[in-house]
Amino acid sequence: MDENGDLAIGYNIMNVIFLPDGTWKYKVVGHYNPHAPPGQDFTIDEKAIIWESSFTQIPPQFRCTPSCRPGYRKLTKEGKPICCYDCIPCAEGEISNQTDMDTCTTCPDDQWSNQKRDACIPKVINFLSFEEPLGIALTSISMFLFLVTAAILGIFIYYRDTPIVRANNQHLSYILLISLMLCFLCSLIFIGHPQEINCILRQPTFGITFSITLSSILAKTITVVTAFQAKKPGSKLQKWMGSRVSISIVLSCSLIQTVLCLAWLFIAPPFPYLNMRSGTGMILIECNEGSIVAFYCILGYLGFLTGISFIVAFLARNLPDSFNETKYITFSMLVFCSVWISFIPTYLSTKGKYMVAVEIFAILASSGGILGCIFLPKSYIILLRPERNSKKDLRKM
Template identity: 55%
Template sequence: MPRATGEEQREESKEPCTGEEKLETLPGIFFEMDMFDHSYNVYNAAYALAHALHAILKVGRLDPQAPQGQELTLNDDQIVWHRSFNQAVPRSACNDNCYPGFSRKRKEGEKFCCYDCEPCPEAMISDQQDMDSCVNCLEELYPNQDQNKCMPKRLSYLSYKEPLGIVLALLASSFFLITIFILTIFVQHQNTPIVRANNQSLTYILLASLLLCFLCSLLFIGQPGRVTCLLRQTAFGLIFSVAISSVLAKTITVVLAFMATKPGSSMRKWLGKRMANGIIISCTFIQASICSFWLCTFPPFPDMDMHSQTGEIILECNEGSATMFYCVLGFMGFLAIVSFTVAFLARKLPDSFNETKFITFSMLVFCSVWLCFIPTYLSTKGKSMVAVEIFSILASSAGLLGCIFFPKCYIIILKPELNNKEHLIRRNNKTNFSLTLRH
């Protein structure tokens, strides 16, 4: 008998059942028959009812090829429950569900449907029920407290709108105005002995550099940008180098002036503005060379730190090269140590109005501030790191301003009778006499 063609087979499949079909002809994967008749009938009845209910009501679906955890889907609103049932979908697990913020962990030695619920590790979340593992948030997001949702991180930098930024800006502005006031006093009394002592031009250079020191601290406040990142450390290094080299020049001037008073001394030719200006120019040139090499090779740039603080994106200036940054600080520290050493050794020389003693105190304050700065700077992050550097700039600049210029302003304003040439000569003679007796 010839076989039926494909068209004939399709037509036959559309014919209704004849009633003479046999279950033995059906595949075993659909109807299991290797059991007793009674069990077999119950089995078939259950499956027949299940298929009938599924066809009549569309209450769920079983798809083995679906993603893990989504093989079985039930439409609760399509289920018609008997009055005697508790109208709840039966659970196939031996414990409660794991809610968002937790993940499932299989119990050793138990069935596959038995598991423990473990909280998500730090910085991870689970936003669905019965997740097998927690997931990381994107880099610009962070987990909320319940670890079931990712939240956007907030931008963090030292702003003029927050209390810390406002306080530091007010301090910088106040010291700037005080320096202006002192400079005005010195200009108004420029012909008096106390102002003209120990090279008047050095005094003005030092005051001008301190003015710029207080202003450059404001570069560290506000959102970092390309220009501000390039200017922050380089301007700070250059301006402070001018200030410290001015202090060094004033100290060396005192030493050379004392040595020039000795009979037959050849130190007179080194006195004058040329020597002082040479010290300032050479020291500033070295620092400028370091800063120029820094900017040409590894310049600072705006950067974002995503990981140091939870929930924050820290906007900061990346120094580009930590080595160059510490070279700038190192040269500045070298000038400060040399200035302190020379001033300390010359503190008992017959200096006009004891300026070398005041310089010694100012350099002691300066060195102490920056020695404390380095470990504190390295142990902080974000806006606290910036605040530490601003405070160090203000504290060291204020130390120079207070120790060197406040005693002179006290004499100019409150003790004008001491600001005369006779008093200056008389005190220097007394100092020379006491030094002669000691030697």
Template identity: 75%
Template sequence: MSDTVKFPYFYRTVPSELHLCAGIVKLLKHFGWTWVGIVACSNENSMRAVQILKEGIEQSGGCIEFIETFHQSSSLRFGNLDDIFNVIFTSSTKVIILYCNRDYTELVRHTPIWEAPGKVWIITAEWIFTSPSYEIDRKNTLAFTVGKKNIPSFHKFVREVNPALFPSDSSIEAWWKDLCNNQCPKSIQRSCSSDETSDYILHCDIMYSGDSYNVYNAVYSLAHALHDMITSNSGNITLWSGESESILDFLPWKLNHYLKNLHFKNVLGEEIFFDENGDLAIGYNIINSDFLPNGTQSNEIAGNYNPYAPPGNGFTINEKAVVWEDIFSQAPPQSGCSQSCLPGFRKLTREGKSICCYDCIPCSEGEVSNQTDMDTCITCPEDQWPNQKRDACIPKVITFLSYEEPLGITLTFIIIFFFLSTAVILGIFISYQDTPIVKANNRDLSYILLISLMLCFLCSLIFIGRPEKMTCILRQIVFGIIFSISLSSVLAKTITVVMAFHAIKPGNKLRKWMGSTFSNSIVLSCSLLQALLCLIWLCTAAPFPYLNMRSETGIILIECNEGSVVAFYFVLGYLGFLSGISFIIAFLARNLPDSFNEAKYITFSMLVFCSVWVSFIPTYLSTKGKYMVAVEIFAILASSAGLLGCIFLPKCYIILLQPERNSRKYLTKT
């Protein structure tokens, strides 16, 4: 009937079903009721409204557990009450919408379905409590009714009007009974103003004042439209041929023009007008009915819905005015197919079920949900991580191998210990530099090797602390060059041992190469080649500090990115090449006839060195963060300590504890 094309002369003086359904949806949304059932009559209006309701509920994120329809068998009787009764009693929803007209709603109240415990009823028509003592005490019932207003002088009219003046009609008598809730005298002679029935006024216009107000507005709307039409300038009225301007000759289609443009204020100061669909711009009250201890009925206006109000003001509800059953602990019940998913969880719809039926699963690693009933979790930024409850993102812990932590402190003490130990050995060699055992194998190379080992130990300190741009560059470059000096010195010592043995043979031309110049040139050339590799590394892709946010859960690792991985392994490979050559030469010379054959000790030192670095590579690749740095420091310390211990400790043992063996005679003894 709201289709103005099909029904251009129809004007509705009660709110349309569209607005009623929209108000119910807003009520459900306010209380968070997402799982509801609908019971409706089988007439056309109710079926159309149910479809509108279904669409509105689903669009707002709710779901409908069941839709049951009363099938009328005869008069006001239903033929499928038992089926509906079973559905309601076995349903999991706590909210049921009853969409029926007043007569059917009144009838439903007297059926067993109304006794279902723990159910909230939302009805679309008010009922009359004719005898409260016989009614079920239903606290949790919310009724949408047309807005009630106290029409001025209405009670005075009811009190003074003479019903006998009206035509004798059963509908009029029923109207009087309905109006006064059956409190008027049976005879209905003049009015209900006698002393014994004076209390009826309290009942009059209580339940059905919305209807009275609708009639009031409808009559005055028509009156204003007629008034506007009659008093308007004749120039604004289009007359057909042969028409006169007599009031009696006004045609209905002319009145339609004035009704369509009607706009006035009634005596209550309310704006009265028809919208574009011909509906009167009025709203609904939301009534909560309750029985007081004295047996009387209390009808509290708990809220209202006005679709024509400004945005944000159309729907209001006063939860304190709603009386709930004791089973709900005097609080609004929750109605959902599943419990709400708390923050930290997300919804996972059950297969083959409604979207309102879901399981709550924790957010995945790196994700949070900070609201209830979230469909998806939010991924934290790269520099943040979920807290323990996964309901908020917190900054990740920044970590690196620092001097303050136990691992850093331990490594620092070990580095200092080896550095001081090397310095002591260097001091011993300088103090006993003229003894045969120090002079036996090029003491200058021994000094270079000891100093380079001291620097190897010290360069480990660069690996501890917060990585910066300069420290990342110095770490690998200084390590690579100093270690190449150490290994070059070992290689030079090894070659010197071999050449010294062969040079003692008569006529051997190697004698002229036995000077320190040759050994120093070996150290210098091998070290310069490593320096060249490092320079190429710096020019192509130098190491740089890097924030590793994905390596460890909830941690930001500040580490040095090697830049060019190829260059990094070229530097390590070159060190491996030097150590391998030294090991092979020393191994071949291990059995040279000499009381103190240094090649044996170099062989052992290179064996330790190669073992450390061969095991270092897989260990280095399998560790992360600061432990990767600790592995590299350990490899540097272990390999350096291997060189120091295998090459120099036996000499220190003889120098300090067996000085009698520190003689030329003993060293040349075969």
């Protein structure tokens, strides 16, 4: 015995065998090793035991509880002998693969317990793939909206000499439509197995394309207001009416976002990350943003452009009817703001592939809102009401 009263060495379990001639002998039928792993310290071969021939019943029961089978562990009953215990199922992520184990063994980080809790199995790999229904639905919506935008761009190019296309700077309309096409396509980068290249491209691509979209809307809004003010006698705003000013606004606003994205990539770029602890029985393959501050700076700048565009368009909403595009821009910015304000709490409350799906939905919904509010009314007039596509009728709109 050691100082705690525990056995410091092992011992053999002997079976006394009485022979017919009145003598007896000993036979080793088991062992006890206090240094062995839990569950393996006590072993006995019950089939090797030779019982006295006078026994006519089942060999005596040496415990008051049946053996705990694999998947369970022993829990000693308080105030009862040590051979009396309850069999407790192992918790999730733990197993016992032998009979009468005192403790359950925790599975490795990349494995999980099976349903019987008697073996560890590999965790399920989880990410938003192109093959699952959610990925197929988002991909289909993205491609559909891309094709619709491409068709509208083709309509605007074909009818480029008509008054409704020429109004409010047709080059800005082309830039805005192309940027919306890129916004719909950039959502596809979020789908599929996260790897280093698409983790790096996801957020910067989204940030830059949306900054081009919003700066184009801002330039269109400023063009509308400038055009109205320039018609006043003695106005000095005539020199600000050219397309160069509008394109300069788009380039300068987009350049700021590009610089922010490049700084993000140089300081703390996103990277693929195996999240083994967030999901039960699964490994979440995610893109770690690297710097969450940089991510929210990108969103904040987009919010700034949206706010400026909305304020300018809202203040100019009562201009004469010939300049009523500000009403469509105001409504499109309302849709855009509503989507992204609701996006942030939803994004923070989800994880794994559903977090990615929320961002994709926000990209598609906000881009689709801009497309529908600004360009569908014009496309309707160009295709279905061509008699209204004139300078005279445009002033009445």
